[in-house]
Amino acid sequence: RKEVEQxxxxxxxxxxxxxxxxxxxxxSASQSFFWYRQDCRKEPKLLMSVYSSGNEDGxxxxxxxxxxxxxxxxxxxxxxxxxxxxLCVVKDSSASKIIFGSGTRLSIRP
Amino acid sequence: DTAVSQTPxxxxxxxxxxxxxxxxxxxxxxxxxxxxQDSKKFLKIMFSYNNKELIINETVPNRxxxxxxxxxxxxxxxxxxxxxxxxxYFCASSPRDFYGKAFFGQxxxxxxx
Numbered sequence: 001r002k003e004v005e006q007x008x009x010x011x012x013x014x015x016x017x018x019x020x021x022x023x024x025x026x027x028s029a030s031q032s033f034f035w036y037r038q039d040c041r042k043e044p045k046l047l048m049s050v051y052s053s054g055n056e057d058g059x060x061x062x063x064x065x066x067x068x069x070x071x072x073x074x075x076x077x078x079x080x081x082x083x084x085x086x087l088c089v090v091k092d093s094s095a096s097k098i099i100f101g102s103g104t105r106l107s108i109r110p
Numbered sequence: 111d112t113a114v115s116q117t118p119x120x121x122x123x124x125x126x127x128x129x130x131x132x133x134x135x136x137x138x139x140x141x142x143x144x145x146x147q148d149s150k151k152f153l154k155i156m157f158s159y160n161n162k163e164l165i166i167n168e169t170v171p172n173r174x175x176x177x178x179x180x181x182x183x184x185x186x187x188x189x190x191x192x193x194x195x196x197x198x199y200f201c202a203s204s205p206r207d208f209y210g211k212a213f214f215g216q217x218x219x220x221x222x223x
Contacts, residue, residue: 043200043214044153078188086153091210097166098210100145100153 004090006101011077012054014109020074021104023088032091033064038103044087045057047073075106078105083108113137116201116215122221131186133201139213140206141165142184144176147198147217151212154173159184160206191222 006023013019025033031048048055050062050071061074075082088101114135121131135142144156154183157176158166173189184201201215216221 022191032210043216045213045214049210089155089210090139097143097155097158098212099155102152 001087003053003099004088004101006088006104007038008104009070011108012107015049015078015080018076019078019106020072021086023071023101024070024098025090026069027092028069030090030092034089034098035062035073036089036100038087039084047086058099073082078108081110082106084102114201114203114213114215116138116218118216118218120147120219122130122223123156125191125193127191128189129191129220130188131199133184133186133215135182135203135213137213139203141204142178142181143212144184144186145200145202147193147200149197153200194220196220198207
């Protein structure tokens with residue numbers, strides 16, 4: 001089983017829609033969780049951290065479910081500029097490294 | 111000012127050659143990384159340095175050798191390049207003890223022919 005797994009997509013949704021995707025992780029001792037965004041042929045950029053109680057940043061909501069070992073990202077009122085690959089990232093508790101999922105591709109159509 | 115810069119942006123070279131990719135960060139971070147992103151877009155850590163000290167060395171062929179002359183620089187040297195080395199290589203840095211918040215360079219697209 002991969003350490004971090006994501007549905008690769010693509011998710012193809014109309015502008016204005018709400019879209020959500022999940023990411024599962026295998027190590028129950030994982031400490032920290034993040035969502036990154038990667039545009040085509042660009043570098044990954046931190047989108048938001050994921051806190052235990054869930055957190056929002058504008059149209060984006062991230063949630064953590066430790067019991068089921070997954071994190072989620074919800075995007076409301078999606079914009080064309082949200083089209084990108086979203087990478088789930090988990091910090092390994094035992095080593096100083098972060099582990100990336102393979103990403104979920106999101107495409108917003110007009 | 112570019113926070114994490116790596117050069118070159120593109121590198122096309124023949125099999126068997128030796129090449130280097132340079133990376134510099136001006137964020138004052140203690141930790142730097144090299145990641146490889148293959149054709150399937152999977153981003154995998156190769157090395158991590160904390161204040162010039164190697165702390166992570168994943169299962170990477172020893173043809174790959176990182177070098178950190180100071181905590182602001184982490185270079186990657188690759189010997190005897192193979193076709194399978196073709197990928198995008200990303201350098202990144204993060205504050206110590208805050209490894210999740212990494213800043214990435216723009217990537218070096220390596221093509222081995």
